[in-house]
Amino acid sequence: MKRIIIFASGSGTNAENIIKYFHKRKIAEVTHVFSNNLRAKVLKRAHDLDVQALHFDKESFYDTNEVFNILKDVNPDMIVLAGFLWIFPKKIIEAFPNKVINIHPALLPKYGGKGMYGHHVHEAVIRNKEKESGITIHYVNENYDEGAVIFQAKTAIKSDFCAEDVAKAIHDLEYKHFPVVIEELLFGNEKSDKNTK
Numbered sequence: 001m002k003r004i005i006i007f008a009s010g011s012g013t014n015a016e017n018i019i020k021y022f023h024k025r026k027i028a029e030v031t032h033v034f035s036n037n038l039r040a041k042v043l044k045r046a047h048d049l050d051v052q053a054l055h056f057d058k059e060s061f062y063d064t065n066e067v068f069n070i071l072k073d074v075n076p077d078m079i080v081l082a083g084f085l086w087i088f089p090k091k092i093i094e095a096f097p098n099k100v101i102n103i104h105p106a107l108l109p110k111y112g113g114k115g116m117y118g119h120h121v122h123e124a125v126i127r128n129k130e131k132e133s134g135i136t137i138h139y140v141n142e143n144y145d146e147g148a149v150i151f152q153a154k155t156a157i158k159s160d161f162c163a164e165d166v167a168k169a170i171h172d173l174e175y176k177h178f179p180v181v182i183e184e185l186l187f188g189n190e191k192s193d194k195n196t197k
Helices: 013-025 041-048 058-063 066-074 090-095 119-127 163-187
Strands: 002-007 028-035 052-055 078-081 100-104 132-139 149-156
Touching (some): 002 013, 002 066, 013 041, 013 163, 028 041, 028 066, 028 163, 041 052, 066 090, 078 163, 100 163, 119 163, 132 163
Parallel strands (some): 002 028, 002 078, 078 100
Antiparallel strands (some): 100 132, 132 149
């Protein structure tokens, strides 16, 4: 059974979707959810789904090997960032080459970088009168949103859309594609069922 660890900072709807997807597929499992936010809803979502939920602070993430050592002990096949807002430590990226991925709610390189997350992205898309937006799944490096692109999906932005409308369209893309792309990375295209919802 392949092992997945998810890092998230907020509500955790993507994390919940990924956990449920692989629970049904029975080919991989999310073993842990890590959050840097003690009040993040993702910790309760994980707990409710019988997934170990762990909170950590900056010291245990950057200054000591506390988080790093847990990751090495679990030895996940994939580390998934789903709404995680901190820069990922270089030592973890180097210890798990091509195994740390992130999802970004825009078509990178547009609307990436520090501070560009969630509603900040969608408001910028509306402000600039973009005709389309989308999601980017990419490998993680030591800079925000600059790792190699793995997958992108687009959605049209209608003229009467507000930021909340963009957010809903982006969430729909995330829920549809993120678990499938993770599966493809874990098992190769030949084992992925792209019609799985």
